[in-house]
Every structure is written in C-alpha cells, then in structure tokens.
Amino acid sequence: MKVLVAIKRVVDYNIQVRVKADGSNVDIDGVKMGINPFDENAIEEAIRLKEKGIVSEIVAVTIGGAANQDILRHALAMGADRAMLVETQETLHSLSVAKVLKAVVEREQPNLVLLGKQAIDDDAGQTGQMLAALLKLPQATYASQLTIEGNQATVVREIDGGTETLAVSLPAVITADLRLNEPRYVKLPNLMMARKKPLENVPLDSLNVSLTHNVQQLKVATPPARPAGIMVKDVNELLSKLRTHEGIIG
Amino acid sequence: MRTLIIAEHNGQHLNEQVARAVTAAQQWQQPVDVLIAAAQPDALAAQAAALQGISSVLVASDAALQHPTAEHLAEIIVPLAANYNVVLAAHSAFSKNVLPRVAALLDVNMLSDVLEIVNTNTYVRGIYAGNVLATVQSSDATQVLTVRGSKFAAAATGNAAGITTVAAPAAPVGSRWVAEAFNKSERPALTAAKVVVSGGRALGSADAFAQVIAPLADKLHAAIGASRAAVDAGYAPNDLQVGQTGVVVAPELYIAVGISGAIQHAYGMKDSKVVVAINQDPEAQIFKIADYGLVADLFEVVPQLTAAL
Numbered sequence: 001m002k003v004l005v006a007i008k009r010v011v012d013y014n015i016q017v018r019v020k021a022d023g024s025n026v027d028i029d030g031v032k033m034g035i036n037p038f039d040e041n042a043i044e045e046a047i048r049l050k051e052k053g054i055v056s057e058i059v060a061v062t063i064g065g066a067a068n069q070d071i072l073r074h075a076l077a078m079g080a081d082r083a084m085l086v087e088t089q090e091t092l093h094s095l096s097v098a099k100v101l102k103a104v105v106e107r108e109q110p111n112l113v114l115l116g117k118q119a120i121d122d123d124a125g126q127t128g129q130m131l132a133a134l135l136k137l138p139q140a141t142y143a144s145q146l147t148i149e150g151n152q153a154t155v156v157r158e159i160d161g162g163t164e165t166l167a168v169s170l171p172a173v174i175t176a177d178l179r180l181n182e183p184r185y186v187k188l189p190n191l192m193m194a195r196k197k198p199l200e201n202v203p204l205d206s207l208n209v210s211l212t213h214n215v216q217q218l219k220v221a222t223p224p225a226r227p228a229g230i231m232v233k234d235v236n237e238l239l240s241k242l243r244t245h246e247g248i249i250g
Numbered sequence: 251m252r253t254l255i256i257a258e259h260n261g262q263h264l265n266e267q268v269a270r271a272v273t274a275a276q277q278w279q280q281p282v283d284v285l286i287a288a289a290q291p292d293a294l295a296a297q298a299a300a301l302q303g304i305s306s307v308l309v310a311s312d313a314a315l316q317h318p319t320a321e322h323l324a325e326i327i328v329p330l331a332a333n334y335n336v337v338l339a340a341h342s343a344f345s346k347n348v349l350p351r352v353a354a355l356l357d358v359n360m361l362s363d364v365l366e367i368v369n370t371n372t373y374v375r376g377i378y379a380g381n382v383l384a385t386v387q388s389s390d391a392t393q394v395l396t397v398r399g400s401k402f403a404a405a406a407t408g409n410a411a412g413i414t415t416v417a418a419p420a421a422p423v424g425s426r427w428v429a430e431a432f433n434k435s436e437r438p439a440l441t442a443a444k445v446v447v448s449g450g451r452a453l454g455s456a457d458a459f460a461q462v463i464a465p466l467a468d469k470l471h472a473a474i475g476a477s478r479a480a481v482d483a484g485y486a487p488n489d490l491q492v493g494q495t496g497v498v499v500a501p502e503l504y505i506a507v508g509i510s511g512a513i514q515h516a517y518g519m520k521d522s523k524v525v526v527a528i529n530q531d532p533e534a535q536i537f538k539i540a541d542y543g544l545v546a547d548l549f550e551v552v553p554q555l556t557a558a559l
Contacts, residue, residue, distance in 0.1 A: 016513055017378045026382055094350070095359045120494065122377050124362045129320065129350035138425035139320055141347050154428065159343045161489055162432035166319065169424045178495060179488055215359045218385045226520060229541040235554040238526065241542050245524055248445070248503040249470065249559065
C-alpha cells in the first residue's frame with residue numbers, strides 16, 4: 001500500500017509573527033520556518049503504518065519554492081521513502097492546493113492520503129476535505145486513532161465534546177490531529193541518509209492544473225491588545241475586584 | 251439571492267451557535283434559510299423556525315442522518331446551493347468538516363472562522379493563531395464561510411418561519427459511522443459557558459487537575475478548559491483544550507490556573523470579558539493578557555478562592 005503525505009512549510013509555532021509596517025502582509029523574512037506540526041503527525045502515522053507492514057511506500061509532497069526542500073528532507077529523515085516538490089512561487093489558497101494535490105494523487109495513485117488537519121499559518125483547515133471532495137473520496141478529519149484492515153480504515157475523530165468513529169473505504173483522505181501520535185525525533189545520521197533519498201522537483205505548470213485566484217488578502221493588522229491589567233496581592237483582593245464587574249460571580 | 255445556514259444539532263436540539271450564525275447572516279440583507287438535515291427533523295425544524303430573521307427552514311430527512319457524514323451532508327447541500335450566493339455556518343468541528351467539502355464541490359474558496367463581515371464579500375479573520383487579523387475578499391459567485399459564534403449575538407426567538415422539505419439523496423457508500431463517545435459532564439459546554447476555569451501544566455497531574463480545578467468550576471457553574479500542555483501531558487481530555495488547536499471561548503469570566511499563556515492558548519481565550527490569571531511565575535505571558543493577575547502557589551490560592559465563593 002502506498003501513502004501520500006502532503007506537508008506544508010510554516011513559521012515555527014513558537015514565533016509570534018509581525019505585521020509589515022505598510023500592513024500589506026506579515027513579515028516573515030529571516031523567521032525560523034519548519035514543518036507544520038499536524039503534518040508531522042501525518043508523516044509519523046504513515047511511518048508507523050509502514051513499520052506495521054501495512055504500508056510499503058511513503059511519498060511526501062509539498063508545494064512552493066526551493067526553500068521547501070528542507071521540510072521534505074525532514075520527512076525523508078523521519079522515514080518517508082521519496083519526496084516531491086511541486087515548484088511554484090505563487091501563494092496558493094486551500095482550494096488551489098487541493099487542486100494541485102489532486103493532480104499529484106492522480107499521478108501517484110496512493111491508497112491513502114494523509115495530511116495535517118490545519119496549517120498553523122493561515123489556520124484555514126480546509127485542504128484535506130477539499131482534496132477528498134475533488135477526488136470524490138471518503139474523508140476522515142481530526143484523526144486521533146487510525147487502524148487499517150484490508151481495504152478499510154477505521155478512524156477515531158476528535159469532535160466537539162468527544163470522539164466519533166468512522167469506517168472509510170480506501171482510498172481515502174485522512175487528516176491528523178495532534179493526538180494521533182507523537183512524532184519521532186530526527187537524528188543526525190537519518191538526516192545524512194535522507195540526502196540520498198530521491199527528491200523530485202515538479203514544476204507546477206507541468207501538472208496542467210487550472211487555478212483561479214478569487215481570494216485576495218487586502219490587508220493585515222495586529223489585533224488590538226487587551227488593556228493592561230493589574231496584579232492583586234491575594235484572593236480577597238481578587239474577589240473584591242471581581243465583584244466590581246456586575247454578575248460574573250455570585 | 252438568498253443565504254443558506256447549515257444548522258448543527260445533536261438530533262434533539264439545535265446547537266446554540268445556530269442563532270448566532272443567523273445574526274451573522276443578516277449582513278447580506280437578503281432572505282435567510284436554515285437547513286436541518288436530520289433523521290427526525292420535526293422538533294429541530296420547529297426550533298429553527300422560531301428564530302427571528304429567517305425566511306424559511308429547509309428539511310432534509312433520511313435515516314442515515316442520525317449520524318451524518320460530511321460526504322452525505324455535502325450531497326444534500328451542493329444541489330441546494332444553486333439557489334444561494336452565501337452558504338454559512340457557525341465555526342465548529344461539525345462545520346469545518348463539512349463546509350470545505352461543499353466549497354470544493356462548488357469550485358469556490360472558503361473562509362474559515364470569520365470574525366467580522368465587512369461587506370458582502372469581505373471578511374476579517376485571524377491568521378497565525380489570531381496574532382494577525384487578515385482582511386480578505388472573495389470574488390467567488392458563492393461565498394462559503396464559517397463564522398466565530400462568539401462574535402455575533404444570538405438571534406431572538408418568536409418567529410414562525412415556513413418549513414419546506416428538500417431532497418435527501420442516499421448516503422454515499424465509502425464512509426460509515428461506527429460509534430461516538432461523548433465525555434459526560436453536568437457542566438455547561440465550553441463554548442456556551444459564562445465562566446470557564448482552565449488548568450495548565452503547573453497542575454502536575456490528572457488527579458491534581460481534577461482536585462483543584464473541578465471544585466472551583468462547580469462553585470462558579472463554570473465549564474472546565476485546559477491548555478494544550480495540560481492536554482498533551484494527559485491531565486485533561488482533548489475536547490477541553492482551549493486554543494488555536496482546540497476550542498475558542500469568549501466567556502464573561504476566564505480563570506487561567508497554572509497556564510503560561512503561550513500564543514496558541516491566548517488565541518482561544520483572549521476575547522473573554524474578564525481574564526484572571528493565577529500563576530507562580532511572575533514572568534508568565536498570561537499576565538500580559540489578564541485583567542487580574544495573582545502570583546501565587548495555585549495549590550494554596552485556588553482552594554482559598556473556592557472556599558471564599
């Protein structure tokens with residue numbers, strides 16, 4: 001069984017990004033970048049399925065400029081077998097990303113597509129569902145547990161207030177939640193070995209995907225800061241302050 | 251044209267966020283319809299019909315909708331969408347599973363978790379864990395979006411909108427509901443609670459989390475939340491997670507106990523009306539967004555606070 005894992009390069013989750021002075025966009029020049037955390041869960045799950053003998057080949061794919069090769073090398077070092085960079089300088093929104101991935105899926109014919117549930121830069125959380133829709137495949141989002149038997153995946157999904165279990169026939173698109181697994185740490189020798197694994201550059205144009213750009217970002221801004229609060233010295237002072245706000249405590 | 255709201259429900263009750271989506275939908279100044287897709291839709295349709303500001307309730311009924319899949323809901327919604335130029339829902343695990351599928355089938359983009367509707371095709375939404383507000387415009391013929399419920403007041407009741415039946419195609423094969431497990435709780439839902447008491451990694455264990463946080467929450471009739479660090483450490487279940495990767499809340503009072511206040515947690519609670527932070531570390535980020543900060547040993551002061559209430 002072949003698995004395609006789609007990943008994205010994002011600003012490191014510990015970094016608070018800043019808005020450019022002209023409000024045109026965020027300023028990410030020179031900011032530390034890395035693999036989107038949920039996408040790392042997706043890679044880890046693919047590798048675990050391979051270690052169980054269920055999966056035979058893992059292909060990692062991302063879309064963007066040459067700088068994106070670093071996260072593909074990271075995926076290869078974790079245990080992906082080969083990688084593909086769909087090269088473009090354009091910024092693509094979720095629908096366009098899903099259309100590009102559809103073309104990759106049609107080329108690679110995987111039995112399973114794994115992605116993170118959401119990218120922590122645009123926080124859209126749409127690509128997996130859109131890809132499933134375009135491919136007319138079943139979807140299972142926010143997976144916290146994945147079991148594959150024969151041609152069926154059983155997925156425990158995180159929903160509001162609990163979990164839901166779905167059975168989907170393969171091929172299917174599954175998006176990973178944080179609790180699906182704990183991604184392994186990449187050791188230096190694995191990074192060295194990953195250099196020998198195949199990484200293919202595919203120009204976006206060569207995939208013949210027709211993309212529209214119907215969403216424009218007009219401006220960005222920093223949200224208004226909460227007004228500075230005060231420090232209280234003990235519980236009594238805290239309670240007397242809270243009682244100045246009508247109705248919030250009895 | 252018209253606006254279609256996709257209603258979330260649990261089979262018996264409309265989710266309280268539906269009434270907030272109805273308020274958001276008024277921005278287009280055109281008729282608003284609400285879709286109820288359910289196995290037994292009558293009571294739900296009546297609840298929806300009572301919401302002020304809607305023109306009609308559309309009902310799609312099928313036994314499989316007892317536990318609907320995104321695939322099935324998309325099959326119902328997409329044919330209806332020809333009559334609508336706006337399809338929206340309150341942002342939740344339900345809607346963010348379904349609406350991207352609908353949008354892709356309509357070959358349009360989607361705007362997730364919209365905070366403000368500037369005009370009929372321009373929106374403000376948070377990016378980078380809400381640290382940046384982006385104003386985005388969509389020229390798609392059908393606007394598909396989810397809205398942050400807490401940013402919109404709930405529509406009043408008292409209406410008696412008409413109810414129309416619409417087609418419910420059979421559930422697609424390939425995806426089957428197996429089971430669900432809800433965390434049983436007498437407490438209010440996190441997204442609806444007036445008061446939220448959240449615990450962080452400083453609690454140190456699941457037992458301490460329960461022993462310190464629960465009594466305070468009981469006293470305040472509060473929902474319990476948790477930071478991602480507390481969830482990752484196994485102190486609290488994931489559905490209590492407040493933050494970028496969990497639930498976004500905006501209660502009247504938010505009490506953060508032993509939470510450092512990482513960017514991704516702040517995202518989930520910074521719209522709370524009053525924020526109280528209790529943390530031993532005076533440098534903790536959470537104090538920067540708290541109205542009232544108390545630097546103290548949580549194991550000492552939280553029971554004091556509970557006893558004093």
